[in-house]
Amino acid sequence: MRNNHILKQVGDTLRDLRKQKHLSQEELGERAGFHFSYIGKMERGEVNITLVNLERISTALGVGLHQFFPFSYSEEKLTEKEKYINAIAANLRSHELAKVKTAKNIIEELLK
Known part of the structure; x- marks a missing residue:
């Protein structure tokens, strides 16, 4: 079912963002005001997250709401240039801050 698919995609993104911030489910739950078990259910796509709750999670993680929907770009008609930019951004998200800065x-040097 399509609805379950989007819940799983947002949950997977939530897990990735939480791990990038080196937070446990318990730590994220404390920051956002949720029980850690609810964080786990969100990550597994077992609950339908409201936009209000997703905003609380994004604030606790220090990220924008848009970061929970990177998969939505694949459903749009992107130019070839935009596809390359998205691929670079996706690659950078999986690395530590020092490598992203490098x-x-x-x-910046290449584009001078």
Whole structure:
């Protein structure tokens, strides 16, 4: 079912963002005001997250709401340039801050 698919995609993104911030489910739950078991249910796509709750999670993680929907770009008609930009951004998200800063500096030098 399509509804379950989007819950799983948002949950997977939530888990990835939480791990990038080096937070446990318990720590994120404390920051956002949720029980850790609810965080787990969100990550597994077992609950339908309201936008209000997703905003609380994004605030606790220090990220924008848009970061929970990277998969939505694949459903849009993107230009070839936008596809490359998204691929680079997706790659950078999986790396630590120091490497992201280095990549930014390299890109800036290339584009001078």
